[in-house]
Each structure stands twice: as C-alpha cells, then as structure tokens.
Amino acid sequence: MHVPGDPFAEDGALEAFADGALALADGRVLEAGDFGELRRRHPQAEIDDRRGALILPGFVDTHVHYPQVPVLGGIGMPLLAWLERRTLPEEARFADTAYAAAAARTFLRLLAANGTTSALVFGAHFAPAMERFFAEAERSGLRIAAGLTVADRNLRAELHTRPERALAEGLELARAWHGRGRLRYAVTPRFALSSGEGLLEACGELAAAVPGVLVTSHLNEAPEEIAAVRAQFPWAEDYLATYDRFGLVGERSVFAHDVHPGDGELERLAARGAGVAHCPTSNVSLGSGLFPLRRHLAAGVRVALGTDVGAGTGFGMLKEARAAQQVQMLRQDGAVLDPARALYLATAAGARMLGLGHLVGDFRSGREADLVVLRAPRGSTLAERLATAADATDALGAAITLAGEESVEEVRVAGVVVHSTPTDPAGT
Ligand code: GUN
Ligand code: ZN
Numbered sequence: 001m002h003v004p005g006d007p008f009a010e011d012g013a014l015e016a017f018a019d020g021a022l023a024l025a026d027g028r029v030l031e032a033g034d035f036g037e038l039r040r041r042h043p044q045a046e047i048d049d050r051r052g053a054l055i056l057p058g059f060v061d062t063h064v065h066y067p068q069v070p071v072l073g074g075i076g077m078p079l080l081a082w083l084e085r086r087t088l089p090e091e092a093r094f095a096d097t098a099y100a101a102a103a104a105r106t107f108l109r110l111l112a113a114n115g116t117t118s119a120l121v122f123g124a125h126f127a128p129a130m131e132r133f134f135a136e137a138e139r140s141g142l143r144i145a146a147g148l149t150v151a152d153r154n155l156r157a158e159l160h161t162r163p164e165r166a167l168a169e170g171l172e173l174a175r176a177w178h179g180r181g182r183l184r185y186a187v188t189p190r191f192a193l194s195s196g197e198g199l200l201e202a203c204g205e206l207a208a209a210v211p212g213v214l215v216t217s218h219l220n221e222a223p224e225e226i227a228a229v230r231a232q233f234p235w236a237e238d239y240l241a242t243y244d245r246f247g248l249v250g251e252r253s254v255f256a257h258d259v260h261p262g263d264g265e266l267e268r269l270a271a272r273g274a275g276v277a278h279c280p281t282s283n284v285s286l287g288s289g290l291f292p293l294r295r296h297l298a299a300g301v302r303v304a305l306g307t308d309v310g311a312g313t314g315f316g317m318l319k320e321a322r323a324a325q326q327v328q329m330l331r332q333d334g335a336v337l338d339p340a341r342a343l344y345l346a347t348a349a350g351a352r353m354l355g356l357g358h359l360v361g362d363f364r365s366g367r368e369a370d371l372v373v374l375r376a377p378r379g380s381t382l383a384e385r386l387a388t389a390a391d392a393t394d395a396l397g398a399a400i401t402l403a404g405e406e407s408v409e410e411v412r413v414a415g416v417v418v419h420s421t422p423t424d425p426a427g428t
Helices: 035-041 066-071 079-095 097-113 127-140 163-177 197-209 223-232 239-244 263-272 280-285 293-299 317-330 339-346 348-353 381-387 392-402
Strands: 020-025 028-034 054-057 059-065 116-122 143-147 183-189 214-219 253-257 275-278 302-305 371-374 408-413 416-420
Touching: 020 035, 028 035, 054 392, 059 066, 059 253, 059 275, 059 302, 059 317, 059 348, 066 079, 066 097, 079 097, 079 223, 097 116, 097 127, 097 408, 097 416, 116 183, 116 214, 116 408, 127 143, 127 163, 127 183, 143 163, 143 214, 163 183, 163 197, 183 197, 214 239, 223 239, 239 253, 239 263, 263 293, 280 317, 293 302, 302 317, 302 339, 302 348, 317 339, 317 392, 339 348, 339 392, 381 392
Parallel strands: 059 116, 116 143, 143 183, 183 214, 214 253, 253 275, 275 302
Antiparallel strands: 020 028, 054 371, 371 408, 408 416
C-alpha cells in the first residue's frame, strides 16, 4: 500500500494490492502492482516471498530529538517545566562525547527498528556530539538531516553558545557532512525563547551560506511559551516574525508544533512554502493543545508528522498518525483523518516537506526503494484483526491502530536492509 496522490485533494489516493508485489532493481522501484501481473512482466525476477505481511513506504519523521531517548516517559509536566526539570539536565550530559556517541547509535537503531527511513533530527548542543552523530548516521544508512542545536539564553549555562561560535561550528559541520551520502545539514536554533537576536542572525547567515541546507525550530507550541516569546521580542508582530526577520522561514524550513498560530502566521508560512511538523503525542502529553489541522490545510501550509521523542510517546510513526486522528476528533472543527490520509502524513507528506519527494515517500516507478515490512506477531491483536479485514483501507486502519515496533519485520533504504528481525519459521 502507498499513497502516491494527495488524499486531501482527491478520493482514491490510497493504492493497495491485496496480493501485491514490488518489483525492485538497483535499489529502485520498477513498479508496484498485483503479484501475478508483475510476475508475468518480470519472469526472471528472484522472488522474496512476504505473504501475510503489509509493505508500506518507509516512514518519514519530520521532528525527533536525538538526545531525548532517556527522557521518554517523563510525564506530568507542561513544556517549560519539562524542559527545565527533565530534559535540559539530560541534554547537558551530551558534553561527554562517548556518552553522546553511544546515544547516537541507540537513537538511530530505534528509528530504523520502528520503520522510519528518513528523519529531520533535532541535534545536541555540542559540536563533538554532532560529529559522532553524523558518523553514526552515515553508518546507519538512513536518510538523515540534522544539525547542531544552538541557544544563548534562558536554558542553562552549559547549553549556551555565542553567535560567532554557532556560525563557525555550523559551517564546519555542514562542510563535513552536508550532502555526504544521504546526510544533510539543518540549521537548528532551539526556539526563539532561547535565542538572542545575534544568534538568530548567525543562524540566518549559516542558512544563506550553505546551499540546500534545511532550517528547523519550534513554533507556537504552548501558551506559556508563546507569552514568554512575545515579552522577549516586543518588536515582533508574532512568534513567526522572530524567525522571519532573520531569513529563517523558507521552503526548506520545518517548524515543530504550531498548535496556536495566528492567521497572519499561517498566511506567511504558506507564502514561503515552509512546513509544519505536527507532533500530536507530544502536544497531548505536555498539554500544549489540539493542533488546528483544518486551518493549516485551508491556508495551504504543508503539514507532516513528527514523533517529537522525547516529549512524544516513542518512535512509532503509525502511532503518531493515529494520535493525529484522535486529536482531530476532539476539535469542533477537526479535519477528517481516514487511513489513507493518516498514512500519507506519515510518508509522502514528510518526504516532500524534507525535499525528498522526488526520491521517496511512495512506490511510484523510479523511486528509491525505502520500505517497511509489517508482520503481525502470531496471536497478536493485530494478527486477529487483519484476519477479518474487509478490504485494504480496513487493514490499513487496523495497522495504524495496532502495529508497533514488534510488528516491524524488515526495513530498507534504497533497497538495502537497515533493520530486520528474525522471521517466524512457522509463518503467521
Ligand atoms: N521547545 C524547545 N525545546 C523543546 C523540546 O526539546 N521539546 C519540545 N517539545 N519543545 C521544545
Ligand atoms: Zn521538539
């Protein structure tokens, strides 16, 4: 199954084959279709039989924090208290480069184990930690964009840098890693609240100096945070203006959350082609609010999904899609998220937002073969539910609701296996 079209613009965007096949060559998709038909068209092809499994495009996580695996589950606090008490002390530990390297390996392994093949990753505040992260990311085979997270106020002293240093370290990391294999650099001011104007200016300079670089930050997440930003930037008409003034809002910019946008911000996000990473499990866990998806869509703002580990509930992108659906149901003006739209937000929408839409996100002919093979564990709720599925949409809804990392059998990037679990010899 995949969603090659835009399910928010057209019906029938989900393409599914009950007895399906993917014809692959040299790491690319030749075609997706019915097994019998593809068999006839490619009689010489070697067959890798995955009957009983569900094959989907690899997931695209547009917002996830590398240093935050150890704070998953730190529940019961709103954003600013959670940062101060729980998260920033952990992030300070990434000054220890050996600790950071081990954490990078774990983080990347978990991304792949959950079926994520592409991600825009919020980095650590320490350049040596990011050196090690990029080295591990290259080894992982995943498509990763990431950058040094920078701040120069309101966090804690160990996490603060200076504008000249942020620019110099960013340039150095980008020179070493941007465009190398599947890696790209992302200019990453943590959020306006932890940024002086000089630092945002340095970020703008870095973004302008490195062609094709991404920009990522947080935007309009929680009421207390938005009020603090307003007090800190009295000249700014709104939160987005704090980034916009410094050239940080463009086609390659991705802002996490935007739970409480003004109409003017939505208009400017759309006009610049900037994207919003919707992170529903984080938003409900921190009590940030219920994302106004319909307003984003109506304004023409690009939206995809992010897990926001560690404020979110884990790396599972299907779970995130399911949470997005639940959040919309809780809004008076909620958008309808059916299984096709939910899968689209977890795959092709993210690929396009990260500038990878020409390469991955669906199984159109010529795409690089990034895919996840889901197989329900024998006797699991998902296995029982799939056995009674009425059609493809029904099966996909069941998978979005019930498939976690225990159901991820194999994951490939450009046809190469980046994660696999031992297959069940008895079959399920
Ligand atoms: N705003 C600034 N930093 C963070 C973070 O680490 N997580 C979330 N959810 N919001 C932030
Ligand atoms: Zn975040």
